[in-house]
Amino acid sequence: xxxxxxxxxxxxxxxxxxxxxxxxxxxxxxxxxxxxxxxxxxxxxxxxxxxxxxxxxxxxxxxxxxxxxxxxxxxxxxxxxxxxxxxxxxxxxxxxxxxxxxxxxxxxxxxxxxxxxxxxxxxxxxxxxxxxxxxxxxxxxxxxxxxxxxxxxxxxxxxxxxxxxxxxxxxxxxxxxxxxxxxxxxxxxxxxxxxxxxxxxxxxxxxxxxxxxxxxxxxxxxxxxxxxxxxxxxxxxxxxxxxxxxxxxxxxxxxxxxxxxxxxxxxxxxxxxxxxxxxxxxxxxxxxxxxxxxxxxxxxxxxxxxxxxxxxxxxxxxxxxxxxxxxxxxxxxxxxxxxxxxxxxxxxxxxxxxxxxxxxxxxxxxxxxxxxxxxxxxxxxxxxxxxxxxxxxxxxxxxxxxxxxxxxxxxxxxxxxxxxxxxxxxxxxxxxxxxxxxxxxxxxxxxxxxxxxxxxxxxxxxxxxxxxxxxxxxxx
Amino acid sequence: xxxxxxxxxxxxxxxxxxxxxxxxxxxxxxxxxxxxxxxxxxxxxxxxxxxxxxxxxxxxxxxxxxxxxxxxxxxxxxxxxxxxxxxxxxxxxxxxxxxxxxxxxxxxxxxxxxxxxxxxxxxxxxxxxxxxxxxxxxxxxxxxxxxxxxxxxxxxxxxxxxxxxxxxxxxxxxxxxxxxxxxxxxxxxxxxxxxxxxxxxxxxxxxxxxxxxxxxxxxxxxxxxxxxxxxxxxxxxxxxxxxxxxxxxxxxxxxxxxxxxxxxxxxxxxxxxxxxxxxxxxxxxxxxxxxxxxxxxxxxxxxxxxxxxxxxxxxxxxxxxxxxxxxxxxxxxxxxxxxxxxxxxxxxxxxxxxxxxxxxxxxxxxxxxxxxxxxxxxxxxxxxxxxxxxxxxxxxxxxxxxxxxxxxxxxxxxxxxxxxxxxxxxxxxxxxxxxxxxxxxxxxxxxxxxxxxxxxxxxxxxxxxxxxxxxxxxxx
Numbered sequence: 011x012x013x014x015x016x017x018x019x020x021x022x023x024x025x026x027x028x029x030x031x032x033x034x035x036x037x038x039x040x041x042x043x044x045x046x047x048x049x050x051x052x053x054x055x056x057x058x059x060x061x062x063x064x065x066x067x068x069x070x071x072x073x074x075x076x077x078x079x080x081x082x083x084x085x086x087x088x089x090x091x092x093x094x095x096x097x098x099x100x101x102x103x104x105x106x107x108x109x110x111x112x113x114x115x116x117x118x119x120x121x122x123x124x125x126x127x128x129x130x131x132x133x134x135x136x137x138x139x140x141x142x143x144x145x146x147x148x149x150x151x152x153x154x155x156x157x158x159x160x161x162x163x164x165x166x167x168x169x170x171x172x173x174x175x176x177x178x179x180x181x182x183x184x185x186x187x188x189x190x191x192x193x194x195x196x197x198x199x200x201x202x203x204x205x206x207x208x209x210x211x212x213x214x215x216x217x218x219x220x221x222x223x224x225x226x227x228x229x230x231x232x233x234x235x236x237x238x239x240x241x242x243x244x245x246x247x248x249x250x251x252x253x254x255x256x257x258x259x260x261x262x263x264x265x266x267x268x269x270x271x272x273x274x275x276x277x278x279x280x281x282x283x284x285x286x287x288x289x290x291x292x293x294x295x296x297x298x299x300x301x302x303x304x305x306x307x308x309x310x311x312x313x314x315x316x317x318x319x320x321x322x323x324x325x326x327x328x329x330x331x332x333x334x335x336x337x338x339x340x341x342x343x344x345x346x347x348x349x350x351x352x353x354x355x356x357x358x359x360x361x362x363x364x365x366x367x368x369x370x371x372x373x374x375x376x377x378x379x380x381x382x383x384x385x386x387x388x389x390x391x392x393x394x395x396x397x398x399x400x401x402x403x404x405x406x407x408x409x410x411x412x413x414x415x416x417x418x419x420x421x422x423x424x425x426x427x428x429x430x431x432x433x434x435x436x437x438x439x440x441x442x443x444x445x446x447x448x449x450x451x452x453x454x455x456x457x458x459x460x461x462x463x464x465x466x467x468x469x470x471x472x473x474x475x476x477x478x479x480x481x482x483x484x485x486x
Numbered sequence: 487x488x489x490x491x492x493x494x495x496x497x498x499x500x501x502x503x504x505x506x507x508x509x510x511x512x513x514x515x516x517x518x519x520x521x522x523x524x525x526x527x528x529x530x531x532x533x534x535x536x537x538x539x540x541x542x543x544x545x546x547x548x549x550x551x552x553x554x555x556x557x558x559x560x561x562x563x564x565x566x567x568x569x570x571x572x573x574x575x576x577x578x579x580x581x582x583x584x585x586x587x588x589x590x591x592x593x594x595x596x597x598x599x600x601x602x603x604x605x606x607x608x609x610x611x612x613x614x615x616x617x618x619x620x621x622x623x624x625x626x627x628x629x630x631x632x633x634x635x636x637x638x639x640x641x642x643x644x645x646x647x648x649x650x651x652x653x654x655x656x657x658x659x660x661x662x663x664x665x666x667x668x669x670x671x672x673x674x675x676x677x678x679x680x681x682x683x684x685x686x687x688x689x690x691x692x693x694x695x696x697x698x699x700x701x702x703x704x705x706x707x708x709x710x711x712x713x714x715x716x717x718x719x720x721x722x723x724x725x726x727x728x729x730x731x732x733x734x735x736x737x738x739x740x741x742x743x744x745x746x747x748x749x750x751x752x753x754x755x756x757x758x759x760x761x762x763x764x765x766x767x768x769x770x771x772x773x774x775x776x777x778x779x780x781x782x783x784x785x786x787x788x789x790x791x792x793x794x795x796x797x798x799x800x801x802x803x804x805x806x807x808x809x810x811x812x813x814x815x816x817x818x819x820x821x822x823x824x825x826x827x828x829x830x831x832x833x834x835x836x837x838x839x840x841x842x843x844x845x846x847x848x849x850x851x852x853x854x855x856x857x858x859x860x861x862x863x864x865x866x867x868x869x870x871x872x873x874x875x876x877x878x879x880x881x882x883x884x885x886x887x888x889x890x891x892x893x894x895x896x897x898x899x900x901x902x903x904x905x906x907x908x909x910x911x912x913x914x915x916x917x918x919x920x921x922x923x924x925x926x927x928x929x930x931x932x933x934x935x936x937x938x939x940x941x942x943x944x945x946x947x948x949x950x951x952x953x954x955x956x957x958x959x960x961x962x
Contacts, residue, residue, distance in 0.1 A: 043609065045559040046566070047596060052609055055554035055624070062555065078531035079538065083521040084560075084598075084629055084645055085582070090522070103589045106561070108598065111582040111644075112633030120523060122560075122584065122598075133519065133528055148531065153560055153629070157588030168587075169560055 021352070024290050028234045032162070035284060035292050039353050042163040049161040049168035053277070056353065057164075059301035060280050061171060065151060067203045067298065068173065068275070071195055077147045077175060082129050084153075085120035090128040093253040097127065100220020104156040106168075122155045127221065127246070127272060130176045131254035138268060140259045141180050147188075149175040164281030165238070165486050172276030178256055178268040182247065185269035189245040192273040193226045196241040204279065205296040205404040206230050206286050207412050208240060209434070209481055211459030216446055219272075223247035229458045229481070231412045232285035235432025237458050237483040240282045243273040281486075286408055287377075293354025294376055296404060297397040303333040304393055305350045307343055309362025319366045323359065323389060330390030332397070351376060356400050357393060377404050416481070418466075425470055425482060426453040434458070434483040438466025438476025445471035455482045497828070500766050504710045508638070511760060511768050515829050518639040525637040525644035529753070532829070533640075535777035536756050537647065541627060543679045543774065544649065544751070547671055553623045553651060558605050560629075561596035566604040569729040573603065576696020580632040582644075598631040603697065603722070603748060606652045607730035614744060616735045617656050623664075625651040640757030641714070641962050648752030654732055654744040658723065661745035665721040668749040669702045672717040680755065681772040681880040682706050682762050683888050684716060685910070685957055687935030692922055695748075699723035705934045705957070707888045708761035711908025713934050713959040716758045719749040757962075762884055763853075769830025770852055772880060773873040779809040780869055781826045783819055785838025795842045799835065799865060806866030808873070827852060832876050833869060853880050892957070894942075901946055901958060902929040910934070910959040914942025914952025921947035931958045 021038065022030035036042050041057035044050070053061065069079070085108060091098045106122040109115060123129065130148065138146060151173045161167050175192065179185040193210055200206045209229045218225035222244040229237045250256070251267040260266050287294040297303055304327055306320045320336045327334035337346045343360070350358055358374040365371055371389065374381045377400045384392045415433045419425040428435035435455070439445060448471045449455055461479040469476050497514065498506035512518050517533035520526070529537065545555070561584060567574045582598040585591060599605065606624070614622060627649045637643050651668065655661040669686055676682045685705045694701035698720040705713045726732070727743040736742050763770040773779055780803055784796045796812045803810035813822045819836070826834055834850040841847055847865065850857045853876045860868045891909045895901040904911035911931070915921060924947045925931055937955040945952050 043612065046563055046605065046608055047559060047561055050559040050561065052559065053557040055556050058556045059554075061557075078535075080531050080534050081529040081537075081647065083523060083526040083528065084631070085523055085526070087522055106584045106587040106596075108582045109585045110595075111631075112635075113579045119586075120582075129522065132522055136519065155560070155587075159588075171557065 021290065021292060024233065024288070031288075032285060035288060035352075036163045039293055041280070041284075044163075047168075049158055051163045051167045051169075053171075056301060057280060060283070060295070060299050061277055063299040063301070064203070064279060065173075068199060069151070071199065072149055072173075072175065075191075075195065077149045077177075079150060080148045081150055081152065082126050082133065084123055086123050086126070086129045088119045088121055090132060091121055093128065094221045094249055096249075097221035101125070101156075104158070106155045106157055123152075124154055124156045125274070126150070126154075126174055127176065127250050127270075128254070131250040131256060131270070134176075134178050134268070134270075135255040135257070138178060138256055138258050141261055144180045144258060144268065145177055145184065147175070147177040149173055162281075162486075164277055164284070166278075170277045172274050174272060174274045176270065176272045178251065178270045180258065180260065180266070180268065182269045185247075185271045186245050189224070189226060189243045189271045189273070192243045192271075193228065196228050196243070196273070196275060200228065200230065200240065201405060203296065203298045204283055204286075205298075205401045205408065206240075206282060207405060207409040209412070209459055211461060211481070213242075213459060214446060214457045214478075214480070216443060217457060219244045221246065221249055223249065227459050229483070229485075230282045230286055231408070231415060231434065232282075232486070233288060234285075235415050235429075235434070235483075237434065237485040238278070238282050238285065239458070239485065240279060241273070241275040244271060246270040246272065287404055288354070291379070292352035294404065295354035295356060297356045297401045300354065300356050301333065302335050302350075302353075302355050303397055304335075304357040304359055305346075305355045306334065306336045306359045306361060307346045307350070308336065308338060309343055309360055309365070311338065313363050315366065316361065316363060320361050323361065323371070323386070327390055327393055330394060332390060332393055347374075351379075357396055359393075375400055377407075419470055420468065422449070422452050422471055425449065425455065429453050429455045429482070429484050434481050436461065436466070436479060436481055437470035438464070438468050439478050439480045440469035440472055440474040441477035442472075445469055449482055453482070455484050457481070458483050458485060497766065497768060500709065500764070507764075508761060511764060511828075512639045515769055517756070517760075520639075523644075525634055527639045527643045527645075529647075532777060533756060536759070536771070536775050537753055539775040539777070540679070540755055541649075544675060545627070547675065548625055548649075548651065551667075551671070553625050553653075555626060556624045557626055557628065558602050558609065560599055562599050562602070562605045564595045564597055566608060567597055569604065570697045570725055572725075573697035577601070577632075580634070582631045582633055599628075600630055600632045601750070602626070602630075602650055603652065603726050603746075604730070607726040607732060607746070610652075610654050610744070610746075611731040611733070614654060614732055614734050617737055620656045620734060620744065621653055621660065623651070623653040625649055638757075638962075640753055640760070642754075646753045648750050650748060650750040652746065652748045654727065654746045656734065656736065656742070656744065658745045661723075661747045662721050665700070665702060665719045665747045665749070668719045668747075669704065672704050672719070672749070672751060676704065676706065676716065677881060679772065679774045680759055680762075681774075681877045681884065682716075682758060683881060683885040685888070685935055687937060687957070689718075689935060690922060690933045690954075690956070692919060693933060695720045697722065697725055699725065703935050705959070705961075706758045706762055707884070707891060707910065708758075708962070709764060710761075711891050711905075711910070711959075713910065713961040714754070714758050714761065715934070715961065716755060717749070717751040720747060722746040722748065763880055764830070767855070768828035770880065771830035771832060773832045773877045776830065776832050777809065778811050778826075778829075778831050779873055780811075780833040780835055781822075781831045782810065782812045782835045782837060783822045783826070784812065784814060785819055785836055785841070787814065789839050791842065792837065792839060796837050799837065799847070799862070802866050803869055806870060808866060808869055823850075827855075832873055835869075851876055853883075895946055896944065898925070898928050898947055901925065901931065905929050905931045905958065905960050910957050912937065912942070912955060912957055913946035914940070914944050915954050915956045916945035916948055916950040917953035918948075921945055925958055929958070931960050933957070934959050934961060
C-alpha cells in the first residue's frame with residue numbers, strides 16, 4: 011500500500027447523485043474496472059472475493075438440496091435458439107455470435123450462451139429415457155453474454171458470472187414446487203447471507219422469461235428506493251421439453267414429455283449489496299460475504315509489541331473462522347480508518363500500547379459508525395458475536411426502509427408521486443397489457459412482482475376491477 | 487439407478503485398444519458426453535465433481551502462496567492479439583471470433599480468449615504505476631477456447647476449463663523464480679492430490695509458449711507409455727510488458743518495464759488421471775479427488791437392520807470428512823460391485839447381516855482389487871488410513887512404471903524402438919531445429935522436456951556434440 015498517501019475519498023454525495031456515488035464506490039474500492047470492450051467489466055480481487063463467498067454459500071445450499079453441478083458448452087448452435095419460439099424472440103437481439111473459428115467461416119454460426127435452456131434441454135433429451143432418470147437436477151456456475159446498450163458494473167454488463175439451475179421432472183406439480191422452493195432458497199439466502207430483505211412474487215406476462223409459463227422474481231429495494239431484480243425462478247411447463255424432445259417412458263409404459271424449470275442469480279447480487287447497504291463513506295458489506303470481516307489497525311505501530319499483539323489477535327481470530335487482516339502498511343491510522351471504512355469492512359479493531367496494557371481493544375462498527383471497547387480476552391467469540399449483530403442490524407435497517415417506502419396508490423398520479431418519492435407502489439391492475447404499458451410511459455415504472463393476494467379494488471390505470479395487486483417501481 | 491439392469495461393461499481391451507478403452511471409460515462412467523458442436527464436451531456431474539475437487543485443492547495452494555483470484559473478460563479485441571508478434575502467430579489460427587453482437591456487425595471483431603496474457607497485460611498496464619504496486623499476482627478460473635482439428639474429451643477440446651495465473655514483477659529474477667516455484671507447486675500437486683509422478687523441465691524453443699522467453703512443462707506418463715503434458719509455466723521476460731505498456735516507476739525514479747510470467751493447468755488433468763491410473767475394470771481415482779471415496783454396498787439389503795447399519799456407517803464416515811455414499815438402489819450387489827469399480831471408487835465396503843453381527847466390514851481396495859476385513863469400530867480412522875495407503879500405492883505404482891519405461895538412445899533407430907515400445911526416450915540433442923524436426927518425422931515423437939543436466943554425449947540425430955539431454959516421447 012502507498013506510503014503516506016493523502017487519503018482523498020471524493021465519493022459523490024449519495025443523496026444528491028446516487029448514480030455517481032455508485033460509480034465512485036465500485037471504482038475507488040477496486041471492486042471492478044472497465045474492460046477494453048465497451049460494456050465489459052473486470053472483476054478485481056476485492057470484488058471477486060465477494061463473489062467467491064457468495065458462490066461458496068449458495069453452492070452449499072444447492073448441494074444440500076441434492077442439486078449436482080455440471081458444465082455445458084459456451085457456444086450454442088444458432089438453430090437451437092429458434093427451437094422455442096418465444097425464447098429466440100426474447101434473446102436473439104442480445105446475443106454475441108461466433109461466425110469464424112480456426113481460421114475458417116463456420117457452417118453454422120454459434121451463439122455465445124445468453125442462458126442455457128436450449129443446450130441443456132438438448133442434452134437432457136439425450137440423457138432422460140425413463141421415469142427412473144427423473145428428477146434430473148443440474149446447475150452450472152459459468153459466464154454468459156447479453157449484449158446491452160446501457161451497462162453499469164455488476165448491474166448490467168455484457169458478460170456476467172452466474173449460476174443457472176435446470177431441472178426436469180415427471181410432473182408439472184413437482185416442477186412448480188421446485189420453482190417455488192428455489193425462490194424460497196434465494197429469499198433466505200438474501201436474508202441470511204446478504205442481510206437483504208426482498209419482495210418475492212410472480213412476474214407479469216410482459217416481464218416473464220422468454221419461453222417460460224411463469225416467472226417468479228426477487229426484488230430488493232436500493233438506497234434510492236428503486237428496485238433491483240436480484241434473482242428469478244422460472245416454470246417452463248413442457249415448452250423446452252417439447253422443443254428438445256425431453257421425453258421419458260413413464261411407469262405405465264407411455265412416452266411423455268418432462269416438465270422443466272430453471273433459476274439463476276448473478277454477479278448483479280454484488281451490485282444489490284452495494285446499493286442496499288452503502289452509505290456516504292462507501293461500502294457497508296454484509297459480514298457473511300465481506301472478504302475481510304475484521305481489520306486490525308495498529309496504533310503507534312513502531313512501538314515495541316504493538317505489531318506482535320496485532321498479529322496474535324489476527325491469528326486467534328482466523329483460527330476461530332473470522333476473516334481477519336492486519337493493516338501494517340506505512341499509512342497513518344487516519345488513512346487506514348478511511349480506507350477500510352470505504353471498503354466496507356464490518357469491524358475495525360484499533361490496537362495500541364494503551365489498549366494492550368489494559369487488555370482491551372477499541373472496536374469500530376461499520377454499520378452504525380460507532381466505537382466501543384471490548385476485552386482482548388475471548389476476542390474471537392466477541393468479534394463473532396459482533397459480526398452476527400451487525401448482520402442482523404443491517405437486515406433490520408433495510409427491512410425498515412422497505413416497509414416505510416411501500417406506499418399504495420389508486421390513481422396514476424398517486425403512483426407517479428410514489429415512485430418520484432423513491433417508493434415501491436402497491437396498486438391494483440386489471441391484468442391488461444395496455445394498462446401495464448401506460449404505467450411505464452406515464453411513470454417510468456414497471457410491474458416488479460404481483461402480490462400473493464389481490465387486495466386492491468380497482469386498476470390504478472383504468473379503474474376496472476383489479477385482478478392482480480402489483481408492486482410497481484422504477485428499476486435498475 | 488435402473489432396477490436389476492444387467493451390467494454390461496463392454497469396455498475395450500486396455501492393452502489392445504487404449505484409445506477405445508479411454509472413450510468407453512469416459513462415456514460409460516458418465517464423466518462426459520459429447521456436445522452438439524463437434525469438438526465440444528459436456529462435463530457431467532461425476533466428471534465435474536472431480537474438477538471441483540481439483541479446483542478446491544489447487545485454489546487453497548494459490549491462496550496460501552498469496553495469489554489473488556480475479557475475473558477478466560471472455561472477449562479480447564482482435565487488435566490486442568497482434569500486439570505481441572509471436573503470440574498472434576501461435577494463437578491466431580486457433581481462435582473463435584465474434585463478429586456480430588446485439589443484432590449488428592461489430593466494428594472490431596472480438597476473439598474468444600484462447601489464453602489471457604493480452605487482456606490481462608492491458609489491465610496490468612493500467613493498474614501498475616509504482617514499484618509499490620509490485621508484485622501483482624493474479625489468477626482466474628475460467629473457460630477458454632482453442633479450435634482444434636482433432637478432439638478427445640478432457641485431453642483436447644475446443645472449449646476447456648482451467649486456471650491461468652499471471653504475475654508481474656519488478657525484476658527478471660523474481661519472475662523467473664516464480665516460474666520455477668509454480669512448476670514445483672504443480673509437481674507437488676500432481677503427487678499429493680493426483681498420485682501422479684511427473685517429469686518436469688524446460689521446453690525446447692519449438693515447443694515453448696508463443697510469446698514466452700522460456701516455458702517449463704510437466705509431463706505425465708500414461709498407461710500406454712505416451713506422454714501427456716499436464717501443466718506449464720512460462721517466463722515472459724518483458725515481452726508482454728512492452729507490448730502492453732506495463733511500466734512502473736522504480737525506487738530510483740526511473741520508469742521501467744515489468745517482467746511477467748504465467749502458469750496454467752486445465753480439465754486435461756482429469757484425462758491424465760484416467761489414463762495414468764485406469765485399468766481394465768475402468769477408472770481408478772486418486773482418493774484426494776474421487777467424488778465418492780467410499781461406497782457402501784448393503785448385502786441382503788431387505789433384511790432388518792442392514793440399511794440402517796449402512797447409513798450409520800455412512801454418517802460416521804462423512805463426519806470424519808470421508809466422502810461416503812450408500813448404494814441402496816434395487817440393483818444386485820454384483821451389479822453394484824461392477825458399477826462402482828468401473829467408476830473408480832477407491833474403497834468399497836460391503837455390509838451384510840453377518841458382518842454386522844461380527845462387528846466387521848468387508849473392504850475392497852480398488853487400486854489392487856483385493857478384499858479384506860476391518861472392524862466396524864473405529865471405521866472412520868481405518869478408512870482414512872486406507873485411503874492414504876491407496877493414494878501412496880497408486881503413486882508408487884505409477885512412479886515404478888515411469889522409472890522402468892524411460893530408456894536411453896544413441897541413434898534414431900534406438901529412439902524409434904524406444905517409443906514404439908511405449909517408453910520415454912532420454913537422448914542427446916545438438917540443439918538445432920532440423921534435428922528436432924527429424925525426430926518428429928522419423929519417430930512421431932516430440933521433445934517433452936529437457937533434462938536439468940546434459941549427460942548425453944552426442945545428438946541422437948546428427949551425432950554432433952549434445953547441448954541438451956532431452957526426454958522424447960509420443961504425446962497426446
